[in-house]
Amino acid sequence: MAAQVREPVAASAASIVAEKSRPIGVFDSGVGGLSVLRVLEQRLPAENYIYFGDTARVPYGDRTPQEVRDFTVEIGSWLQEQGCKMILIACNTATVLGMKALAAVAQVPVYGMVEAAMAGAMAGVAGAAAGEAGGLWPLGLIATKGTVESGGYQAAVAAKAPGKPFYAQACPGFVPLIEKGILTGPQVEQAVEKYLKPLKEKGVGTLILGCTHYPFLAPAIAAYMGETVRLVDPARQLALMVEAYLKDRDLLNEGSMGTREFYCSGDGEAFKAQGSNLLGRPLIEIRKQVF
Numbered sequence: 270m271a272a273q274v275r276e277p278v279a280a281s282a283a284s285i286v287a288e289k290s291r292p293i294g295v296f297d298s299g300v301g302g303l304s305v306l307r308v309l310e311q312r313l314p315a316e317n318y319i320y321f322g323d324t325a326r327v328p329y330g331d332r333t334p335q336e337v338r339d340f341t342v343e344i345g346s347w348l349q350e351q352g353c354k355m356i357l358i359a360c361n362t363a364t365v366l367g368m369k370a371l372a373a374v375a376q377v378p379v380y381g382m383v384e385a386a387m388a389g390a391m392a393g394v395a396g397a398a399a400g401e402a403g404g405l406w407p408l409g410l411i412a413t414k415g416t417v418e419s420g421g422y423q424a425a426v427a428a429k430a431p432g433k434p435f436y437a438q439a440c441p442g443f444v445p446l447i448e449k450g451i452l453t454g455p456q457v458e459q460a461v462e463k464y465l466k467p468l469k470e471k472g473v474g475t476l477i478l479g480c481t482h483y484p485f486l487a488p489a490i491a492a493y494m495g496e497t498v499r500l501v502d503p504a505r506q507l508a509l510m511v512e513a514y515l516k517d518r519d520l521l522n523e524g525s526m527g528t529r530e531f532y533c534s535g536d537g538e539a540f541k542a543q544g545s546n547l548l549g550r551p552l553i554e555i556r557k558q559v560f
Contacts, residue, residue: 285519286523288354288520289519289520289521289522289523290317290522290523291317291352291353291354292316292317292318292319292351292352292353292354292527292528292530293309293316293317293318293319293353293354293355293356293357293511294318294319294321294345294348294349294351294353294355294356294357295309295318295319295320295321295356295357295359296320296321296322296323296344296345296348296356296357296358296359296360296363297321297322297323297359297360297363297481298322298323298324298326298327298328298329298340298360298362298363298444299322299323299324299327299328299444299448299482300322300324300447300448300482300540300543300544300547301359301360301444301447301448301480301481301482301483301485302320302322302359302360302481303320303322303544303547303548304359304481304482304483304484304485304502304504304547305357305359305382305481305504305507306318306320306359306548307504307547307548308502308504308505308507308508309357309504309507309508309511310529311508312508312509312511312512313508313511313512313515313521313522314525314526314527315521315522315523315524315525315526315527316515316521316522316527317522317527317528317529318527318528318529318530319348319351319353319530319532320529320530320531320532321344321347321348321532321533321534321558322531322532322533322534322535322540322544323340323344323533323534323535324448324533324534324535324536324539324540325533325534325535325559326340326534327444327448327535328413328441328444328445328448329360329362329363329413329415330362330412330413330414330415330416330439330441330444330480331413331414331415331441332362332415334366334415334419337362337363337366337367337415338366338367338370339367340363340367340560341358341363341366341367341368341370341371342367342370342371342374343560344560345358345371345374345375345379346371346374346375347558347560349375349376349377353377354377354378354520355377355378355379355380355511355514355515356371356375356377356378356379356380357379357380357381357507357511358371358379358380358381358382359382359481359504360382360480360481361381361382361383361386361412361413361416361479361480361481361503362412362413362415362416362419362480363381364381364382364383364421365381365383365415365416365419365421365422366415366419366421368381378514380507380510380511380514382479382481382503382507383421383422383425383503384425384510385503385504385506385507385510386422386477386479386501386503386506387422387425387426387429388506388510389477389501389502389503389505389506390408390475390477390501391429391430405474405475405499406433406434406474406475407433407434407435407436407471407472407473407474407475408426408430408433408434408435408436408473408474408475408477409435409436409437409438409468409471409473409475409476409477410422410435410436410437410438410476410477410479411437411438411439411440411443411464411465411468411476411477411478411479411480411483411490412437412438412439412440412477412479412480413439413440413441413444413479413480414439414441416439416479416480417437417438417439417479418439422435422437422477422479423435423437434471436467436468436471436473437479438464438465438467438468439464440460440464440465440480440483442460442463442464443460443464443480443482443483443486444480444482446460446486447482447483447485447486448482448543449543450542450543450546450547452485452486452489453488453489457486457489458489458493461486461489461490461493462493465490465493465494468494469493469494469495473494473498474497474498474499475498475499475501476490476494476498476499476500476501477501477503478490478500478501478502478503479503481503481504484502484504485547487500487502530556531544531552531554531555531556532555532556532557532558533555533556533557533558534557534558534559534560537555537556537557538555540552540555541555
């Protein structure tokens with residue numbers, strides 16, 4: 270799925286500074302998208318960010334496609350109303366089910382996770398075949414039930430590398446663990462083995478973390494899959510794509526450190542505790558936004 274980019278109206282020289290300082294909107298079904306924000310902050314610290322976690326309706330993976338589309342348009346439209354210069358869907362399920370609908374009504378660029386994931390994965394597997402020395406096929410995906418059943422990744426792989434082996438595995442137990450802040454221990458190890466055993470048995474060489482929650486379990490996943498398996502975190506490629514877009518249009522914000530605003534639709538104190546733990550720094554203020 271290609272990034273949906275709608276070019277902004279040309280700005281006058283007098284307004285370009287204000288345009289540069291407009292925030293980047295990032296949203297997810299919960300706290301998982303903070304893994305994307307974390308990478309963005311490392312790559313583009315001067316940018317201003319607004320993050321929204323739809324914690325009252327998490328997880329999206331068990332929602333109907335129409336519900337996810339409605340949520341995506343609803344949240345994306347709200348972020349645009351906050352003055353965001355671009356919107357990043359830091360949720361694979363919302364990307365495959367709702368990005369097209371949001372892009373149709375948005376007046377700012379909209380980026381999702383699938384194109385970023387494929388760029389990161391194919392950089393290592395292009396031209397390599399299963400069984401070849403140094404080859405990273407078969408390609409695997411772990412994601413929510415909604416993402417896997419949407420067929421979005423299957424179509425993307427078929428378009429990029431027709432006929433190549435690809436296996437997708439839904440991991441519905443991962444998001445609830447991460448939302449509770451459980452990132453290590455027996456529960457995580459049992460869940461990782463339960464879901465990843467089929468992929469390990471198929472000899473997957475490259476594994477896409479197809480849910481923005483999953484990078485928080487990357488150490489446990491890597492330990493189980495083994496050091497020869499390459500994990501792909503789409504957030505890293507997404508940050509490069511965002512940087513390239515802003516740089517090409519002279520829209521990179523000036524300064525050394527931008528502002529951060531956090532919103533959620535559920536329990537603000539729970540979000541604060543979970544978010545502080547996941548980002549490794551205290552989150553001071555969480556604002557409530559209910560749709």
